[in-house]
Amino acid sequence: MKQHLEIKTRSFLPVKTMIVVAGVLAVIVVTTSGFKDKYSFTNTDAIYDDINKDSIESVEAFMQVYKVLMSPRCMNCHPAGDHPLQGDDSRIHTMNVRRGKLGTGVYALKCSNCHQPTNVPGLHTPPGNPKWHLPPADMKMVFQGKTPHQLALQIMDYKQNGHKNKKQLLEHARDTLVKAGWNMGEGYTPPPLSYDAFLTAWDTWINKGAYAPKP
Amino acid sequence: MISLNVNQKTYQVDADPNTPLLWIIRDVIGLTGTKYGCGVAQCGACVVHMNGEAVRSCVTRVSRAVGKKVVTIEGLSKNNNHPLQLAWQEIDVPQCGYCHSGQLMSAAVLLRENHNPTDKDIDDAMAGNICRCGTYLRIRKAIHLAAEMQRKGIKNG
Numbered sequence: 001m002k003q004h005l006e007i008k009t010r011s012f013l014p015v016k017t018m019i020v021v022a023g024v025l026a027v028i029v030v031t032t033s034g035f036k037d038k039y040s041f042t043n044t045d046a047i048y049d050d051i052n053k054d055s056i057e058s059v060e061a062f063m064q065v066y067k068v069l070m071s072p073r074c075m076n077c078h079p080a081g082d083h084p085l086q087g088d089d090s091r092i093h094t095m096n097v098r099r100g101k102l103g104t105g106v107y108a109l110k111c112s113n114c115h116q117p118t119n120v121p122g123l124h125t126p127p128g129n130p131k132w133h134l135p136p137a138d139m140k141m142v143f144q145g146k147t148p149h150q151l152a153l154q155i156m157d158y159k160q161n162g163h164k165n166k167k168q169l170l171e172h173a174r175d176t177l178v179k180a181g182w183n184m185g186e187g188y189t190p191p192p193l194s195y196d197a198f199l200t201a202w203d204t205w206i207n208k209g210a211y212a213p214k215p
Numbered sequence: 216m217i218s219l220n221v222n223q224k225t226y227q228v229d230a231d232p233n234t235p236l237l238w239i240i241r242d243v244i245g246l247t248g249t250k251y252g253c254g255v256a257q258c259g260a261c262v263v264h265m266n267g268e269a270v271r272s273c274v275t276r277v278s279r280a281v282g283k284k285v286v287t288i289e290g291l292s293k294n295n296n297h298p299l300q301l302a303w304q305e306i307d308v309p310q311c312g313y314c315h316s317g318q319l320m321s322a323a324v325l326l327r328e329n330h331n332p333t334d335k336d337i338d339d340a341m342a343g344n345i346c347r348c349g350t351y352l353r354i355r356k357a358i359h360l361a362a363e364m365q366r367k368g369i370k371n372g
Contacts, residue, residue, distance in 0.1 A: 108325060116276065
């Protein structure tokens with residue numbers, strides 16, 4: 001009798017365990033598939049803090065960031081082609097200025113030949129910054145024409161973002177050349193968010209998990 | 216006082232650090248070969264070399280030139296015998312001539328970095344130098360000739 005009970009117990013346990021495991025798996029599958037419908041997780045940085053992740057807050061913040069990145073003040077130096085853009089209508093830069101290998105122009109038309117360390121006084125004169133340049137030819141970091149989904153993925157991709165990790169991306173928004181977009185001199189429409197609001201949105205997007213909006 | 220090195224000569228100038236370099240070169244130092252065109256870095260008439268780069272002196276504050284080597288058209292060569300100057304004479308490039316010191320200074324950077332430029336290279340380098348007389352085709356021809364002279368090591372004087 002004792003032997004019979006032991007046999008019965010052994011045969012019952014696997015079935016119970018399997019039911020529990022199946023239940024847990026079902027919950028995981030339903031939950032993750034729900035996220036996949038809305039967001040694609042883009043985190044390539046292994047040190048992200050799981051506790052702070054919030055896909056909804058992250059994506060909402062990125063949509064604010066996206067408005068800024070696609071504004072002429074940012075996008076004009078992240079063109080799809082090899083010429084920088086110019087003006088609020090993002091036309092090709094006068095003089096057919098070229099990107100060059102390093103993103104600093106070519107021959108007699110290098111960026112810093114006209115773009116001084118500071119703005120030049122006057123309406124629509126060349127804006128200035130000591131680091132004025134485009135992304136280099138081997139990593140163009142194109143904004144022009146990118147959807148929110150594509151741009152978020154690109155920015156979080158170490159192989160496409162200038163080899164920046166999470167910390168460096170957070171710092172990049174504080175770079176003087178990025179900040180210059182809000183102070184380009186007379187006649188230049190600033191990005192649609194204030195610089196401080198942009199920083200808040202940028203940090204939120206990344207710190208909450210750097211999720212990309214759905215395609 | 217601001218100390219400037221222009222055409223390998225040191226000048227002490229009494230000027231506001233924000234004064235455009237062009238004003239200093241022309242009105243203070245007295246080198247008038249460099250021309251004022253637009254004043255907003257759009258035409259290229261005022262191009263000079265600063266540490267070898269073709270900067271537009273009308274928007275370059277004199278303070279930026281401190282500690283750097285400035286070269287104007289007067290200093291491009293010792294005897295007006297830079298291959299570009301020789302080619303310019305050979306082809307008889309200028310019409311009114313106003314833009315040509317800037318044209319030459321821009322072309323000099325091109326030839327330094329590219330000894331055998333194609334038409335496209337020339338366009339890429341020279342599109343920021345405007346010539347109201349429309350001497351562009353002769354400019355292009357002269358740059359090709361100067362490149363050839365440079366490759367052959369031709370220099371007069």
